[in-house]
Amino acid sequence: MNFTERPLPARKRPFGVTAPSVPAFGVYLHVPFCSVRCGYCDFNTYTADELGEGATRASYADTAIQEMQLLAAAPGGRPVETVFVGGGTPTQLPADDLVRMLRAVDETWGLAPGAEVTTEANPDSVTPHSLAVLRAGGFNRISFGMQSAVPHVLEVLERTHDPARVPDAVRWAREAGFEQVSVDLIYGAPGESVADWRTSVEQALALEPDHVSAYALIVEDGTAFARKVRRGEVVMPDDDETADKYLLADDLFEAAGLSWYELSNWSRDAAAQCRHNQLYWNGDDWLGIGPGAHSHVAGSRWWNVKHPAAYARRLAEGESPRHDGEELDPETRHLEDVMLRLRLREGIETHLLRDPDAMVTAGYLEPVGERMVLTQTGRLVADFVVRHVT
Numbered sequence: 001m002n003f004t005e006r007p008l009p010a011r012k013r014p015f016g017v018t019a020p021s022v023p024a025f026g027v028y029l030h031v032p033f034c035s036v037r038c039g040y041c042d043f044n045t046y047t048a049d050e051l052g053e054g055a056t057r058a059s060y061a062d063t064a065i066q067e068m069q070l071l072a073a074a075p076g077g078r079p080v081e082t083v084f085v086g087g088g089t090p091t092q093l094p095a096d097d098l099v100r101m102l103r104a105v106d107e108t109w110g111l112a113p114g115a116e117v118t119t120e121a122n123p124d125s126v127t128p129h130s131l132a133v134l135r136a137g138g139f140n141r142i143s144f145g146m147q148s149a150v151p152h153v154l155e156v157l158e159r160t161h162d163p164a165r166v167p168d169a170v171r172w173a174r175e176a177g178f179e180q181v182s183v184d185l186i187y188g189a190p191g192e193s194v195a196d197w198r199t200s201v202e203q204a205l206a207l208e209p210d211h212v213s214a215y216a217l218i219v220e221d222g223t224a225f226a227r228k229v230r231r232g233e234v235v236m237p238d239d240d241e242t243a244d245k246y247l248l249a250d251d252l253f254e255a256a257g258l259s260w261y262e263l264s265n266w267s268r269d270a271a272a273q274c275r276h277n278q279l280y281w282n283g284d285d286w287l288g289i290g291p292g293a294h295s296h297v298a299g300s301r302w303w304n305v306k307h308p309a310a311y312a313r314r315l316a317e318g319e320s321p322r323h324d325g326e327e328l329d330p331e332t333r334h335l336e337d338v339m340l341r342l343r344l345r346e347g348i349e350t351h352l353l354r355d356p357d358a359m360v361t362a363g364y365l366e367p368v369g370e371r372m373v374l375t376q377t378g379r380l381v382a383d384f385v386v387r388h389v390t
Helices: 057-071 095-108 128-136 151-157 165-176 194-206 224-230 239-255 275-281 308-316 330-341 357-361 376-380 382-389
Strands: 025-031 080-087 111-121 141-147 180-187 211-216 259-262 265-267 285-289 294-297 300-304 322-327 365-368 371-374
Touching (some): 057 095, 057 285, 057 308, 080 275, 095 111, 095 128, 141 151, 141 165, 151 194, 180 194, 180 239, 194 211, 194 239, 239 265, 239 376, 275 330, 330 382, 357 365, 371 376, 371 382
Parallel strands (some): 025 080, 025 285, 080 111, 111 141, 141 180
Antiparallel strands (some): 211 265, 259 265, 294 300, 365 371
8 A cells, every 4th residue: 555545644635635623733842952052043042041930940841831822712722732842852741741731731632532732852852651651641652852963063053962762752751651763863064974874764763763853954044053054164065965965864764654745744544643833734724822823713823922921921910911912814824724734645626726737747736636746856945836836
């Protein structure tokens, strides 16, 4: 049975089936703490030295629960189908605190039967005991930040874990009973050879993960890494080498039984796909809890104040941490719909695209029934394709 014939998860829709009237609903919990800020990272994360008064790890779970209580009466709430705890490094918090936050989600909105509950984790931030506590508390999926198996690449990325710790962390998660284990990889770091990248992919596959994410390193403005590139201290690989690494990973993943379902994500089968991320890609609804967290319900999008101290201060005073928001007009919603859904293996309806035939002729898109799907070559230039067809 090939990948496209496998059963679809509960919220995914076969081609040609009308979308449900009620979108999927999820909750994102942002934990903004890291032991070290990696130079390439532009996420809303903070080390202990960067936190102000009131924004402590010890008090964070209670603060996040306060926000949930404020949002309890917000429109659009309904049983939660996915929960994703991201960061930062969520497992910088005690496992009991993460479980308390999950319990608060259940008490506020209710967890739907079979809800997917994920936490991100660094390999050096978990123990057999902490993983057992998380699993017993309702977490059923975990995503480990492996990034690379090669020490000098991890050093460039300023990752602090020992790559030898990753197999232990994955084994402990399996022993704790996690239903799905994912690993994250990054390719394209300065000094990383194609052979280095092959080593990382092969060692990731040796862990027999249910799911792998592999992202090209992006130089984000304002990061320490961007400043190093600007000063010439590090040199990024050229686009051809980065493309070669993507193709190598795709071939190795496919050979090992992991099929792509989104540009940067591969899974063992449809049940192992990340349902929470699909919620974003399909334009469904979610509430974001935590400093800087974004929410989206029925075409309205809003986001919280970014700094944990300001976030904690507002909630301590009984105020909403919301910073700003926007109503998405039809043109913006269409653009985002094409940009996100075209990244998916099932593609997007042809009638939603402008002049897709030119991209078919170029070998970047292929028609599948009444939809257009990126070819493997098209996946390498997905942003270009999106600009052409919108």
